[in-house]
Amino acid sequence: MSAIENPFYSPEFHGEYDLVSIGRLDLEEGGSIPDCHLAVATFGSPQNPPILVTTWYSGSHQIFREQYIGEGHALDPSRYFVVVVDQIGNGLSTSPHNASGANADIAMSAFPHVRIGDDVVAQERLLREHFGIERLELVVGGSMGAQQTYEWAVRFPDKVRRAAPIAGTAQNTDHDFLFTRVLAEAITTDPGFAGGEYTSNADVVAGLERHARIWGVMGFSTEFWKQRVYTGLGFDDMDAFLAGFLQPYFTAMDPNDLLCMAWKWQRGDVARHTGGDLAAALGRITATTFVMPISEDMFFPVRDCAAEQGLVKGSELRVVDDVLGHLGLFAVNPDFMPQVDRHLRELLETPGR
Amino acid sequence: MSAIENPFYSPEFHGEYDLVSIGRLDLEEGGSIPDCHLAVATFGSPQNPPILVTTWYSGSHQIFREQYIGEGHALDPSRYFVVVVDQIGNGLSTSPHNASGANADIAMSAFPHVRIGDDVVAQERLLREHFGIERLELVVGGSMGAQQTYEWAVRFPDKVRRAAPIAGTAQNTDHDFLFTRVLAEAITTDPGFAGGEYTSNADVVAGLERHARIWGVMGFSTEFWKQRVYTGLGFDDMDAFLAGFLQPYFTAMDPNDLLCMAWKWQRGDVARHTGGDLAAALGRITATTFVMPISEDMFFPVRDCAAEQGLVKGSELRVVDDVLGHLGLFAVNPDFMPQVDRHLRELLETPGR
Numbered sequence: 001m002s003a004i005e006n007p008f009y010s011p012e013f014h015g016e017y018d019l020v021s022i023g024r025l026d027l028e029e030g031g032s033i034p035d036c037h038l039a040v041a042t043f044g045s046p047q048n049p050p051i052l053v054t055t056w057y058s059g060s061h062q063i064f065r066e067q068y069i070g071e072g073h074a075l076d077p078s079r080y081f082v083v084v085v086d087q088i089g090n091g092l093s094t095s096p097h098n099a100s101g102a103n104a105d106i107a108m109s110a111f112p113h114v115r116i117g118d119d120v121v122a123q124e125r126l127l128r129e130h131f132g133i134e135r136l137e138l139v140v141g142g143s144m145g146a147q148q149t150y151e152w153a154v155r156f157p158d159k160v161r162r163a164a165p166i167a168g169t170a171q172n173t174d175h176d177f178l179f180t181r182v183l184a185e186a187i188t189t190d191p192g193f194a195g196g197e198y199t200s201n202a203d204v205v206a207g208l209e210r211h212a213r214i215w216g217v218m219g220f221s222t223e224f225w226k227q228r229v230y231t232g233l234g235f236d237d238m239d240a241f242l243a244g245f246l247q248p249y250f251t252a253m254d255p256n257d258l259l260c261m262a263w264k265w266q267r268g269d270v271a272r273h274t275g276g277d278l279a280a281a282l283g284r285i286t287a288t289t290f291v292m293p294i295s296e297d298m299f300f301p302v303r304d305c306a307a308e309q310g311l312v313k314g315s316e317l318r319v320v321d322d323v324l325g326h327l328g329l330f331a332v333n334p335d336f337m338p339q340v341d342r343h344l345r346e347l348l349e350t351p352g353r
Numbered sequence: 354m355s356a357i358e359n360p361f362y363s364p365e366f367h368g369e370y371d372l373v374s375i376g377r378l379d380l381e382e383g384g385s386i387p388d389c390h391l392a393v394a395t396f397g398s399p400q401n402p403p404i405l406v407t408t409w410y411s412g413s414h415q416i417f418r419e420q421y422i423g424e425g426h427a428l429d430p431s432r433y434f435v436v437v438v439d440q441i442g443n444g445l446s447t448s449p450h451n452a453s454g455a456n457a458d459i460a461m462s463a464f465p466h467v468r469i470g471d472d473v474v475a476q477e478r479l480l481r482e483h484f485g486i487e488r489l490e491l492v493v494g495g496s497m498g499a500q501q502t503y504e505w506a507v508r509f510p511d512k513v514r515r516a517a518p519i520a521g522t523a524q525n526t527d528h529d530f531l532f533t534r535v536l537a538e539a540i541t542t543d544p545g546f547a548g549g550e551y552t553s554n555a556d557v558v559a560g561l562e563r564h565a566r567i568w569g570v571m572g573f574s575t576e577f578w579k580q581r582v583y584t585g586l587g588f589d590d591m592d593a594f595l596a597g598f599l600q601p602y603f604t605a606m607d608p609n610d611l612l613c614m615a616w617k618w619q620r621g622d623v624a625r626h627t628g629g630d631l632a633a634a635l636g637r638i639t640a641t642t643f644v645m646p647i648s649e650d651m652f653f654p655v656r657d658c659a660a661e662q663g664l665v666k667g668s669e670l671r672v673v674d675d676v677l678g679h680l681g682l683f684a685v686n687p688d689f690m691p692q693v694d695r696h697l698r699e700l701l702e703t704p705g706r
């Protein structure tokens with residue numbers, strides 16, 4: 001029950017970022033993080049209109065730096081101040097594996113349950129107290145980042161002018177809950193997991209690899225595998241792709257950190273604000289909203305996203321076509337970012353609310 | 354490495370059936386089953402025109418007795434002689450857990466790899482030598498039963514007048530291979546599995562339950578869970594459904610038997626007859642063929658089935674609408690069997706080849 005080293009969670013793999021304390025964060029489920037740190041990467045001048053980008057399961061700000069942000073993209077640092085905040089538990093912000101100092105008592109298996117709402121409260125405090133940001137031109141994120149985007153738009157409607165939830169839902173579905181449980185079980189049933197008190201993520205490599213292979217079944221589309229899209233990414237066959245991409249991607253990570261995010265993902269639900277009434281919760285949104293599912297997503301399918309979009313006043317459904325499915329979010333398909341950029345540019349060109 | 358008892362594989366749970374020896378079965382992968390027994394259930398007079406029904410992963414003849422066969426169904430014993438043959442490894446036919454006597458040397462982890470083609474060769478021998486059947490009015494089966502149906506139509510075109518592969522493919526997809534591997538890993542990574550030398554399936558209950566929960570993610574559709582279809586089946590919530598239906602369904606079964614079938618499923622491929630040329634293999638089919646995918650199937654999706662159907666001369670695509678997805682095959686949705694019966698009746702009314 002003390003923090004452990006994991007070299008993956010460093011600037012070597014995630015580029016430059018700041019670690020900012022927002023102090024004590026009391027949590028929806030009870031308990032607190034005594035000294036909550038959020039990892040933040042910013043792009044552009046703080047004088048520009050601010051945009052918040054939220055992160056997904058297993059992700060960090062770095063994929064946005066590499067793929068989503070820059071000149072030529074909608075998230076253009078010459079026009080906006082783009083702030084990417086890493087979610088709690090992602091290994092860079094305060095997380096089970098790195099909880100030390102004031103947070104030493106919540107390290108590893110002692111880490112408390114965190115909800116999407118806790119992340120959004122933490123982010124709002126960070127933006128206001130550290131950056132002086134009171135209102136956002138846009139909140140955008142994919143997958144769990146979409147959960148945070150919806151939570152922002154429902155919880156702080158006056159602070160969000162525009163919202164773009166990509167490949168995610170406002171209220172997690174039962175099917176997603178089951179999928180995430182299967183992912184978590186692949187980790188927790190590895191004897192090396194030791195109830196969360198392993199001494200290195202390497203102890204849990206077998207479970208992390210199984211977890212990666214389950215992502216292989218659900219993360220891409222059936223058509224991704226059929227078309228052998230991975231050959232275009234430099235892999236000769238599906239096992240080379242798993243061994244060379246998906247497995248090392250996840251085995252570098254911390255098991256408890258992944259489980260912290262998985263628990264949060266399972267329970268994302270803006271209807272907690274309205275006694276379980278999803279329509280009432282989404283009815284609170286005043287942001288101009290583009291709901292952007294990915295066409296081949298197997299666990300945030302278009303129809304689930306479209307059903308929620310129908311409950312957001314004045315919103316639009318903008319489907320992103322990608323045979324990669326959910327993990328199209330990595331933006332390795334050259335057709336992906338042009339679509340995302342086009343939709344986000346159009347959204348940013350609307351007056352907003 | 355000796356056979357073990359499992360009371361699930363008995364007439365108490367599978368109704369009456371015969372166990373017929375077809376003698377030594379040499380296998381495509383090498384090795385042999387010294388004294389291969391096939392479990393068979395028949396319906397109707399042997400004087401009627403014969404129909405063969407093949408079984409799916411984890412299934413037996415019993416689901417067909419309960420749901421598919423009878424007066425009022427297309428598979429009507431007053432008109433046809435319906436023969437359901439249990440696949441090798443399903444726990445009733447010769448299988449890892451029950452290999453004894455002449456088969457004692459291939460019990461449990463020593464059981465050889467069996468292919469879809471081995472099953473079809475065994476079935477052909479059984480039908481010819483035991484029942485005197487030389488030509489079938491229809492071969493029909495779902496999932497792995499569809500794999501066997503395609504194999505029959507390609508391997509023995511002159512013996513199959515009509516074919517109806519339901520919710521399955523002639524050439525297993527890579528995505529299905531990955532899915533099946535994840536299923537198998539849930540079992541083999543249970544410490545109780547002990548390399549296949551457990552003393553009771555109860556030793557592997559944790560792995561079998563994980564295996565069941567993975568079925569929960571892929572076996573039904575996202576919409577099945579969203580619409581809470583299980584409430585109509587008498588379960589209050591998703592965990593009650595898993596605990597009351599899917600988990601006990603699989604924990605009753607033998608781990609090695611499931612793995613035998615999983616290995617076979619992964620490698621189903623009629624193109625083995627034509628040096629890997631799927632179009633050439635399917636081009637051999639002379640049976641009048643209705644290809645019948647289930648609309649919401651997540652791992653034998655309609656488009657995969659439709660692509661193969663396009664390679665079978667004179668075939669038709671008959672999509673069965675069912676929100677249950679692949680496990681719609683259990684025929685618990687009252688709209689399922691009427692669709693299947695309608696298609697099979699129309700097929701049986703064609704002249705056949």
